[in-house]
Amino acid sequence: MVAASQTTGEGWSSRTAFILAAVGAAVGLGNIWRFPTLAGESGGGAFVIVYIACVFLLGLPLVLSEIFIGRAGQTDAVGSIRRVATQSKASPGWSIFGGIGALAAFLILSFYSVVAGWVLYYAGVLGADFVQALLAGDPFRGALAGESQAQIQQRLDDMFANVGLLLVVHLFFMGLTLFIVARGVHAGIEKAATILMPIFFALLVGLVIYGAIEGDMGEAMTFLFTPDWSKLTPAVMNSALGQALFSLSLGVAGLITYGSYIKSDGGLGPTSAMIAMADTSVALLAGLMIFPIVFSVGLDPASGPTLVFQSLPFAFQTMPGGALIGFLFFMLILVAAVTSSISLLEVPTAWGIGERGWSRTKSAAIFGGGAFVFGIFSLLSFNLWSDVRILGFWDIFAETNIFDTIDGFTGKIMLPVGALLTSLFVGWKADRNLVRTTTGLSPAMFGLWRFLIAWLCPLAVTVILVTGLFPAILGS
C-alpha cells in the first residue's frame, strides 16, 4: 500500500501559467457551444443575467474555495481535502467529495471527447473546403459553395449515422488529450495552455469583429442583454446555475487539482476573480460572435444543440470570407475543448498518482483509455443505441438517451453535490486561519466570501439540486 496522499510533485512555473491553465480549463465547449445554445433556448437576456449573478455570487466563492484546498493540500484532490481536514481537525471522510469529483470528471470527459470529435470533423470539413477555395484562386468565397441548406444540415445526420467516423474522431481527440496529460503539468498542460490560449483569444476577438462588421450586432445585443422577465422560470434559473458550475469547471475537483500545483504564496482572491471574469467574458463574447451571424441570415437562435453545427455552416456560406472564417471558427472551438479536456483527465490522473502511487503515464493511460471506451456508449446514443435508456426507471431520465443521461446526471446531480460539499467543507469545517493565510484575503473580503460560501452557496445549490431532481416541485 502506498502512503496516502503522497504529493504529485509537480508545479506551475509561474502564477501566469496557472491562470492560463485554469482559464483554459474553464473556457471550453461550455462557453462556445453550451452557453449560446442555452441562452438561445431560454430566451436570451433573462437567462444571461441570472447566469452572470450565479457566476459571481456562487461560482467565484467556489473557485476560491477549490483553489484554496489545492494550494493548502498540495496533492491530488482526495489527498488535498484529507490534509486540509486533518489540519482543521475535521473528519478525513470529507475527502469523499474529491472522489466524487474525480468520477464526475471522468464521466464528463467520456462524452466531452465525443462532442469535441464532432468539432474536429467539422474543422476538417471546413479546412478542406478552404483549401479548395484557395486552390480555385477564390480564397474569400463563402463556405461549402454549391451545397444547399438541406445538404449542409444533412451533413450532421450523416456524421451521426457513421459510427466508424465518430469513433475515429473520438479516438483522435482522446489520444491528443492523453498525450498532453502524460507529458506532465509543466511540459504538457502548462505548455499547451500557454501556446493555445493566446491563439484562442486572438481568434475569438477576430471572429467577434467579423461578426460585428458582417452580422447583425444590434439584434444580437438586444437578444443577449434585454431581459424578458416573463421567460424567467425556475427551470431557466436551474439551467443558469448548472451552466455557471459547468462553465467554471466547478464541482469536479478540477481547480483543487490545478490549485495543488501552485507553489507561490498569497493572492488567491484576485487570481480567482480573473478566472471567473475571463470565463464569463468568453461566454459573452462567444454569444456576440455567434448571434450576429445567426440573425444576419435570419436563422432561429433557439435551434438548440445543432445551432453551431447546422446553422452556422450555412451562415458561413452566405458571408464573405465564409470558407476561411468557418474553418477558423471550428478551430477556435477545438482549441478551447483541448485545454478543458486535459483538465478533466488530470483530475483522475492525479488521483492515481497521489493515492495509488501509479506513474503519470500509467494513470493517464488508464483513465484516458477508460474514458474513451466509456465514451463509446455516448457515441452510440446518436445511432445504434438511440433508444437505450440506462436510467429509464427515473422519470427525469425516462426520455433521454445515454449521452443526455450522462450529461444530465453529472451536470444536474454530481456537479451540484460536489459544489454543495465543497461549500459546506470550506465554509464550516476548514480552519479559518488556514483559509486566511492561504488565500491572503483582507478581513472585509474574507467576511464577504465566508457569507457567500457558508450560507448562500449551500442554500442556493440545494434549491437547484432539489428542483432539478424533482421537477414535479416546479410543476413542470
Ligand code: PHE
Ligand atoms: N468548463 C468546461 C467548459 O466550459 C467544461 C468542464 C467542466 C471542464 C468541468 C472541466 C471540468 O467547457
